[in-house]
Amino acid sequence: MKQLFLSSLFLLANLSMLWATHNRAGEITYRQTGPLSIEATIVTYTKISGQSVHADRTELDLSWGDGTSSTVSRDYFVMLHQDIRMNVYTATHSYPGPNPGGQPYVMGMQDPNRNADILNVNNGNSVNVAFYVQTEVFLFPTSIYGNNNSPILLEPPIDFGVVGQVFQHTPNGYDPDGDSVAYELVTCLSDLNNPVPGFLPVNAIGPGANNTYTFDQQTGLFTWNTPQVAGEYNIAILVKSYRNGAYLGGIIRDIQIEIRNAQNTPPELQVPEEICVEAGELIDFDAIALDSDIPVQPITLTATGGPLELTNGAATFSNTTGFTPVSSRFRWQTNCDHIQQQAWQVVFKARDSLMTNNGLDASLATFKVLRIKVVAPAVQNLQSTVSPGQVDLSWDAPYLCESSAGFLGFSVWRKSSCDNTELDSCTVGLPGLGYTQINFGALVTTVGASGNYEFVDPNVQSGGIYSYRVLPEFATPVPGTNNFLGPVSGRSSAELCVQMAQDLPLMTNADVESTDLANGDILVRWAKPRATELDTNFTVPPYRYELFRSEGQNGANFLSTPIFSSTNFNSYSALADTLSFLDTGLNTEENAYSYRVAFYANGDTVGATSLASSIYLTVNATDQTNELVWTENVPWTNTQYVVFLETPTGSNSYTVLDTVSSPTYVHEELENGETYCYYVESIGSYGIPDVFSPLLNKSQRACGSPLDTLAPCPPIAVAALSGCEAFDDDSDKENRGLCEGFIREQTDMANTISWQRPTDSCGLDIAAYRLYFAPYCDSTAYELVAEITDLSDTFFIHQPANYNLAGCYYVTTVDSVEANGGGNESVPSTVVQSDNCPFYELPNVFTPNNDNANDFFGPCLPSRYIEAVDFRVFNRWGQEVFRTEDPAINWDGKDQQTGQDLAEDVYYYTCKLQINCMDCDKVAPLKGVIHLIRNAR
Known part of the structure; x- marks a missing residue:
């Protein structure tokens, strides 16, 4: 027997060798080949020395994620470095549907x-940890969205470092569809969504202030400054792709880092980090790598990136090896097809070539990520022709990039002022400049009769000053469809300023003079037309004004009759420069109002002004804060707002809080429950000479009382200790004999839930914890089971029922109900789970002899969480003599069919269990023998 046991160990050891110690790194990528079909490529990087030679895989199993899997044969392998082999496997698959x-x-x-011996995996015992990589596949209707291919990872996932020197690596993902790529540092996996055991960040090995790392989610650059312990480490990076802001899936790439003990310093790499060019410009520079180590080492200088992968107008760069300095020329003649939303990325890598005395690679690499923005050039020669009520715009045709497949047309933008802002050559669009698109949804795409591109703006006002800009609009075409992704504007045209003829009055004020529910006042003022633009030869006196009012700011409810009509003015000189009217009896506390003036000459309507509304102020109260927001609808441009606070409240005396440029203001550090009142005064102008400036207009008075409406943070570090874990018994003791030991009954068990108070400032005003429970983790059945007001109590013992511990818990925090107007409850904490621990054990003997000792057969120890059984007893001839569903069994040794005592003998039983449990290990069906003894002594 001893020899057999040793032979078994030897066999197991050899099986372990066959399955062990070879996977270093890898990933899965795919390209879509049809509406529901893909070609997947698995790339693994393996160790081949020592016992790893036995683990060579000519085939791998690939799960497709739809319930099916395939065995994939290896296409080829390539030796990359000493003891590092790249293996490539490809397979095709058709999915059952979207x-x-x-x-x-x-x-x-x-x-x-x-x-073996990956330091940050399973305490270095990585040889017993499975290697797993996964990739998400999104399929879309190809006639609409085209194919969706995964990013291509251009840098291999094996890199080297040296103790005490900076280490760098990036996957350098390039998406052939033009989708944008982002990165996330994640945990290595051993199975589907299952992290490897004992995974540690790399800086947890030899921790300290000089052992840190950073990760750039935009470029994927992982920088470790600096490794302290030699050995092998693994990290994982999720390479994510996005289309028009929608997530298209990610690749989890497993990466191995080999850190050596050696005297080496990384090379220096001289390349630009950002370049911005107009499409059509040439990018041309030398990348230079330098190394200061003695003796000198060969340096390999390489570049990878999207521009080098293109089929149309690809960049060029020759990878080269030599002694310091090493240089190579990067050259890219950009064109209009290179315009895209995201920057192009090129990764330059300079790697030296130090080998240790025992032949290990101790090279170091320096990475530089170059981001290249190719922008669409601006339109040229934007001009205008002004006529009453209309501006005709035109610009040069042909446009430089109009034949590009990604060209969509032109957007036209306008604002009611001119500021001669000069935009940076790399600025695309019109960020934060106050422009509004006036041809939204209808891009200019055709050339007019003049031979230039043309656009007519019919929505202009007399006397207005306008600034126009035109943007070229692009996107990346989706092959095989008429759709696009990644829309992006080009450079703006130069600003074009236009002043309209002032042949109508100009609104200048809608100024709230008093605030009241029924007796509020608004002062309305307007300026007369200009004589030189009125053309008094045709627009002859007498002149007259009529003022109309609408409730609200958009002029949707103008009254049919004016609220004011002026006298007739028999000459232009009789018109005052400005005229005003105090509109009274208004509900200015709850409403804004808008106004316009109609102008008449010789009894005929010349026209009406654009509307001008009063400013309406809203105060939103939160915890110790009032947030002020205001709106207006006016034909001039307000550039500043002065915020006034009534001090003290009710005094009608005001002080200036601040002057701001946007229509919002946050007043902080206030007393909750106190009332604070405000008004806002705008400062604006038409920017028209001879028109009074600045234009000052006040809002109504508005008040707010800060109130604690902010919930505190939820508890952290929430944990559940089930009753099965909290109260030890002998149920799991390895050496416990049958029917021996102490077994705790289910009625004695309870769950212990613990947590920590949140440490953020949003946890300062916590008044209580609330504990919620849902039996069997039913998300619709959570009930409040406890509210703890002693904040030092951060645990609670809960017994849901004496027959069930299984369920889910979460904890919330509540702030003070009495102070600050509180009673706000946080969002739920992390959900934690507890489960039952079934136990059921049957003896192998009983003595039904009516001596009141062991007369009935049943569980010999307390059973737990057993709802029902299917218990059957058979005699030695296989005939059933007893059956019950009662977990207590209580068999008296009689034949259930005849009611007669059964003879002493050995009987056989089976017992299927119906247990009360969610995710715990199921109790296996029981079977065994029963010794029925009647003459026991």
Whole structure:
């Protein structure tokens, strides 16, 4: 027997060798080949020395994420470095339909195991940890969205470093569809969404102030400053793609870092970090790598990136190896097809070539990520022709990039002032400049009769000053469709300023003079037309004004009759420069009002002004804060707002709080429950010579009382200790004999929930904790089970029922009900789960002899969480003699069919259990023998 046992160990050891110690790194990518079909590529990087030679995989199993899997044969392998081999496997697959429920199919490949001695995996015992990579697949109707291919990862996932020197790496993802790429540092996996055991960040090995790392989510650059312990480490990076802001899935790439003990410093790399060019410009520079180590080492200078992968107008760069300094020329003649929303990325890598005395690679690499923005050039020669009520715009045709497949047309933008702002050559669009698009949804795409591009703006006002800009609009075409992704504007045209003829009055004021529910006042004022633009030869006196009012700021309810009519003025000189009217009896506390003036000459209507509304102020009260927001609708431009506070409240005396440029203001550090009152005064102008400036207009008075409406932060570090764990018994003791030991009954068990008070400032005003429970984790059945007001009590013992511990808990915090107007409850904490621990054990003997000792057969120890059984007893001939569903059984040794005592003998039983449990290990069906003894002594 001893020899057999040793032979078994030897066999197990050899099986372990066959499945062990080879996977270093890898990923899965795919390209879509049809509406529901893809070609997947698995790339693994493996160790081949030592026992790893036994683990070579000519085939791998790939789960497609739809319930099916395939065995994928290896296409080829390539030796990359000493003891590092790249293996490539490809396979095709057709999915049964589009993504179910909008969720991705998750392809996954698991292979036992990782190579040995990865320091940050399972305490270095990585040889017993499976290697797993996964990739999300999104499929869309190809006639609308085109194919969706995963990003291509241009940098291999194996890199080297040296103790005490900075280490860098990036996957350098390039999406051939033109989708944008982002990165996230994640945990290495051993199975689907299952992290490897004992995973640690790399700086947890030899921790300290000189051992830190950073990660750039935009470029994927991982920088470790600096490794302290030699050995192998693994990290994982999720490479994510997005289309028009929508997530298209990600690749989890597993990466291995080999850190050596050596005397080496990383090369220096001289390349620009950002370049911005107009489409059509040439990018031309030398990348230079330098190394100061003695003796000198060869340096390999390489570049990877989207511009080098293009089929149309690709960039050029020659990878080269030599001694310091090493240089190579990057050259890219950009064109209009290179215009896209995201910047192009090129990763330059300079790697030296130090080998240790024992032949290990101790090279170091320096990465520089160059981001290149290719912008669409501006339109040229924007001009205007002004006529009454209309501005005709035109600009040069042809436009430089109009033949590009990504060209969509031109957008036209306007604002009611001119400021001669000069935009940076790399600025696209009109960020924060106050322009509004006036041809939204109808881009200019055709050339007019003049031979230039043309656009007519009919929505202009007499006397107005306008600034126009035109933007070229682009997007990346989706192959095989008429659709586009990643819309992006080009450079703006130069600003074009236009002043309209002032042949109508100009509104200048809608100024709230008093605030009241029924007796509020608004002062309305307007300026007369200009004589030189009125053309008094045709527009002859007498002149007259009529003022109309509408409730609200958009002029939707103008009254049919004027609220004011002026006298007739028999000459232009009789018109005052400005005329005003005090509108009274208004509900200025609850409403804003808008106004316009109609102008008449010789009894005929010349026209009406654009509307001008009063400013309406709203105060939103929160915890110790009043947030002021105001709106207006006026034909002039307000550039500043002065915020006034009534001091003290009710005094009608005001002080200036601040002057701001946007229509919002936050008043902080206030007393909750106190009332604060405000008004706002705008400062504006038409920017027209001879028109009074500045134009000052007040809002109504508005008040607010700060109130604590902000919920505190939820508790942190929430944990559940189930009753099965909290109260030890002998149920799991390895050496416990049958029917021996102490078994705790289910009625004695309870769950212990613990948590920590949140440490953020949003946890300062907590008044109580609330604990919620849902039996069996039913999300619709959560009930409040406890409210704890002693904040030092951060645990609670809960017994949901004496027959059930299974369920889910979460904890919330509540701020003070009495102070600050509180009673706000936080969002739920992390949900934690507790479960039942079934126990059921039967003896193998009983003595039904009516001596009141062991007369009935049943569980010999307290059973737990057993709802029912299917218990059957058979005699030695296989005939059933007893059956019950009662967990207590209580068999008296009689034949259930005849009621007669059964003879002493050995009987056989089976017992299927119906247990009360969610996720715990199920109790296996029981079977065994029963010794029925009647003459026991």
